[in-house]
Amino acid sequence: MGRIAVVTSGKGGAGKSTVSAGLGYALAAAGAKVLLVDGDAGLRSLDLMLGVGQDIVLDLSDIFAGNCEPLRAVYPSGFSPNLSLLPAPARLEGLCSPHDLKRLCRGFARLYDFVLIDCPAGTGAGFETAVAAADTALVVTTPDLICARDAGLVADLLEEASVSARLIINRVRVAPVLQGKMPDLDTIIDTAGVQLIGVIPEDEQLTIAVANGRPLPDNGTAAACFRNIARRFCGDDVPLLPLQKM
Numbered sequence: 001m002g003r004i005a006v007v008t009s010g011k012g013g014a015g016k017s018t019v020s021a022g023l024g025y026a027l028a029a030a031g032a033k034v035l036l037v038d039g040d041a042g043l044r045s046l047d048l049m050l051g052v053g054q055d056i057v058l059d060l061s062d063i064f065a066g067n068c069e070p071l072r073a074v075y076p077s078g079f080s081p082n083l084s085l086l087p088a089p090a091r092l093e094g095l096c097s098p099h100d101l102k103r104l105c106r107g108f109a110r111l112y113d114f115v116l117i118d119c120p121a122g123t124g125a126g127f128e129t130a131v132a133a134a135d136t137a138l139v140v141t142t143p144d145l146i147c148a149r150d151a152g153l154v155a156d157l158l159e160e161a162s163v164s165a166r167l168i169i170n171r172v173r174v175a176p177v178l179q180g181k182m183p184d185l186d187t188i189i190d191t192a193g194v195q196l197i198g199v200i201p202e203d204e205q206l207t208i209a210v211a212n213g214r215p216l217p218d219n220g221t222a223a224a225c226f227r228n229i230a231r232r233f234c235g236d237d238v239p240l241l242p243l244q245k246m
Contacts, residue, residue: 002033002109005116005233006134006163010150012121014140015170018210019200020118021049022222023138025215026230028082032113035074037086037105039130040120044088050077051213052085061089063104064096070104079215084112098132105133123157131158137165138233139194143172143182148191155194166197168229173202174246185243198229201246221246 007020028034038046047053058073077083105115120126137158141151158165169188176182189196203222216223231238
């Protein structure tokens, strides 16, 4: 049985979808079979990030409407033979119930090593549905106190749901942090109140790849950070890369 994880945040713009795609790609490149589930009904984005936007015919809503078998709504990413996508419904009306998504993801967990659910921002119905299906959570924040505080509120809800959480600090601009112009990472971690699993620096290569639906170049700093997060997520003891080397 594979692991089911939800990638969430308290605030929009933290980069959940980018983290979902990057982590999924890193896990797949390491040999794991990975399914990304886009849970953001009405605002899906992973199909474009993975370069399969023009291929989408069926999505999550078609499964529950009885239009297709679950595997027919799954699309290979093209980036890796081990990475696939289940797209979100194009409309909010296609949102399924927490029980339905939980049942579906548990079925997929028999076929995949990891099922990663890209959760809508905030704490509404989409959040409740995605969390109900998950065994564990990755909470994404940017290095600002507002986003970190919202991440802490999400972490409290995850704890109430008995879902363990780890923190990813995304879009870190290294120079301002080192110069004391931005909050240091310890302050962000303390504000969120979640154990850190990794840091992703602001990286132009990552921005360009996501914008154009291309795989992240393997030689970039962000790619190396995603590989390290993937290893920690799998249980390996991997030290954090010092900010000065990002």
